Amino acid sequence: MTLSSQHLPGAPLGVGILGAGPVTQAIHLPSLARLTDILEVRHIMDVDPAVAESVAGRVGARFSTSMEELLADPDVDIVAICSPHQFHAAQVIASCRAGKKAVLCEKPFAMTGEEAAGISAISAETGVPIIVGAMHTFDPGWLAAEAAWGDLPEQVHTVRSSIVLPPNPRFEDFATEIVGRVSMPERDATDPEVIKAMLRGGVMGLAIHDLPLVRRFAPDFASVEVLHAEIAQPFGYVISLRAGAVAIELRAAMNATWEPAWVFEAIGDDAALKINFTPSYVHAGSATAQLRKAGQTLFLGPYGHNGYEGEWRTLAELASGAAQPPSAETLIHDLEFALSIADGAVGLVDAGATAAEEVSA
Secondary structure (H helix, E strand, C coil), X not given: CCHHHHCCCXXXXXXXXXCCCHHHHHHHHHHHHCCCCCEXXXXXXXXXHHHHHHHHHHHCCEEECCHHHHHCCCCCCEEEECCCHHHHHHHHHHHHHCCCCEEEECCCCCCCHHHHHHHHHHHHHHCCCEEECCHHHHCHHHHHHHHHCCCHHHHEEEEEEEEEECCHHHHHHHHXXXXXXXXXXXXXXXXXXXXXXXXXXXXXXXXXXXHHHHHHCCCCXXXXXXXXXXXXXXXXXXXXXXXXXXXXXXXXXXXXXCCCEEEEEEEECCEEEEEECCCHHHCCCCCEEEEEECCEEEEECCCCCCHHHHHHHHHHHXXXXXXXXXXXXXXXXXXXXXXXXXXXXXXXXXXXXXXXXXXXX
C-alpha cells in the first residue's frame, strides 16, 4: 500500500477521472489546479490512448484506457465520471464497488428512474457518497441566496431559466488547448426525430444544470405538464411547463452571441430572486444574486469560486468524512423531474406530427 493510498493526515486526496474530453480538460483540471492543497489528479482514463496520455501529461498523472485499471489504482481516492452519459450508471456502480471514498458523476447520472434506484442501492450498500455534477447547486452565490430567502419557496408562482451562450468550443479554447475534440455532425432540424433528439439533449445536457434549482420552488414536481416545446437554431430550446401551481419557462440559445448570460429567476407574491451565473469555462468566480423582499434588495456575491470548484471542495469534505452527501431521494427526484420534462417535450413533437398527418389525410 502506498503512502497516498493510506491518505496521511493533511495529504491531498487522489483523484481519478474517467473520460478526458473537453469538460475534463477545460473545466475540471483548471478547477483542480486551484485546489492542490486538498486534491491531486493521479490517474486519467480515456478510450483514446493519445488523448489519455496527453491530458494526463498536463498534470503529471498516470494514464490508462481501462476503467478497471483506474479503479484498481490504490492512489485514487475519488473518482470523477466524465464519460458519455450511456456509461454513467455502470461506472458509478463499479466505482462504489471498488471501495473509493467518493464519486462525482457528470449529469445525468442515470437515464432512467430504475438506473437511479440501482445506484442509490449500491451507494447505501457500500457507504460510498455520490454527488451529481449539477454545478449551480454548489455555487456560493446560490448557497448564499438559499440561506437568505426565508419563505420565498412557499410563495413562488413563476420560475425562469434563461441561457444565452456561444458554442462550447469557443469557451473551451479560451480555457485550454483541447485535444481529441469530436465534431458534431450536421443535422436536419426539420426532421421530427432530430427535433426530439435536440429537445431531449437540451433538457438532459443543458437545462439539467438548473432543474435542481427549479425543483426547490416546485415541490409538486411529479405533476409536470409540458405546454410548449420547440428548438432554437443552431442549438437551443424554448419549453414552457407547469409543475403543480408553478409556471416554469426554460429557454436557451447557443449561437454567435458575444456576451453570454445565464439567469435564473424565482418570482413570488412578495419576494423574488434573480441569480446571474458565470459561464462554466471561463472560471470567473461565483454567481451574484439579488433577493428582493419587503421593498428591499439584498445583493449577494460575487465570491471567490464557482460551482465546479464548489463540487470538488464538497467531494474532498465527503471523502474525508467532514460532510454529508445529498440524500439519494434528492438525486433520484432531480433526475425524475428532468426525465419527465424531456419526455413531455418529446411527446408534444409526436402529438404535432400525428395531428399533421391527420390533417394531410
